[in-house]
Amino acid sequence: MSTSAFPLSPHNHQACMRETLAEAEALAATRGERLTPLRRRVLEIVLESHRPVGAYDVLGALARDGARPAPPTVYRALDFLRAQGFVHRIDSRNAFVACFAPAKAHRCHFLLCRRCGRAAEILDAALDQALAETARQAGFAAERETVEIAGLCADCREDASAGVGAA
């Protein structure tokens, strides 16, 4: 019954990934940018969950593919994907999460569940407005924002209270 920004827990993630990947490919083509096999593979790896993954986790996944790239290879691919808005960085975790709506221009604000580990992108006009107003009042020219709210998502709150005892 929650109006959660998180994906429904048992959603069809295969379809979710496939569609997002297709969207990224279309966007890259439109922009004349090259979503090379390596970049595409890195994006797939990050898309595999709705949880932030570390650069070295990506490195590990590539290693399991058989390639044995060094860190710069991964960081370069991630830099490209970030520049395209296909992936966002979670500063409070030194990790990266896929964007599941790369076509929409948006600010990158997140909810991070400490229990299930999922990251949800927030799209909230009132919050955007409040941030803009805060900067304006200080005479500050905002260029980039890091907004990450950590806590418990709706699903995990329910599970936790169910686990403790009375519903």
Next chain:
Amino acid sequence: MSTSAFPLSPHNHQACMRETLAEAEALAATRGERLTPLRRRVLEIVLESHRPVGAYDVLGALARDGARPAPPTVYRALDFLRAQGFVHRIDSRNAFVACFAPAKAHRCHFLLCRRCGRAAEILDAALDQALAETARQAGFAAERETVEIAGLCADCREDASAGVGAA
């Protein structure tokens, strides 16, 4: 003429430091916590500017004092100071900044100027409210927030436009 959250540029920083340090000492005493010489010295080092400093910068400063502590010493002191609210962590920079109002309970939201490097703490009820409302709508139980807005502070905007040409 800006209502800047940043300190006035040529403020009396000696007094600023001294007062904040005294406030921290009083708070620690009240709480029965021990602001030892090491912790106090680390706090002084972080207080020396309104810019975030890295843990290894602190380490360097301690080394110049003559002590040669290893990283855990610095991280432990910083952990203590953070727990007391005397220092905050800037996630987007892996760095630490002093709190100049440690007695006031507050959420830790920052403006970060990319030109002068200063960090300003934001105290904005409307922003707090918007963040709370965003979480509430998602059924999310917020526990900690990282809010860091990077850009140009009012002083640096003026300098930059002055530098370019017409005032």
Next chain:
DNA sequence: GCCGGAATGTTATGTTATAACAGCATCATG
């Protein structure tokens, strides 16, 4: 003096990220 807990010291290592340069692929153009 002695004990217990907190603080600090010490050693080693884990984790995240980038600099610098080499090699190779792709493609437009002569």
Next chain:
DNA sequence: CATGATGCTGTTATAACATAACATTCCGGC
């Protein structure tokens, strides 16, 4: 086809940030 420009990837090395695990010391209360 040769050529050179550009951009992508590979490789080596190292920088920057952070913590685990255990030893020692400090300090107050008894």
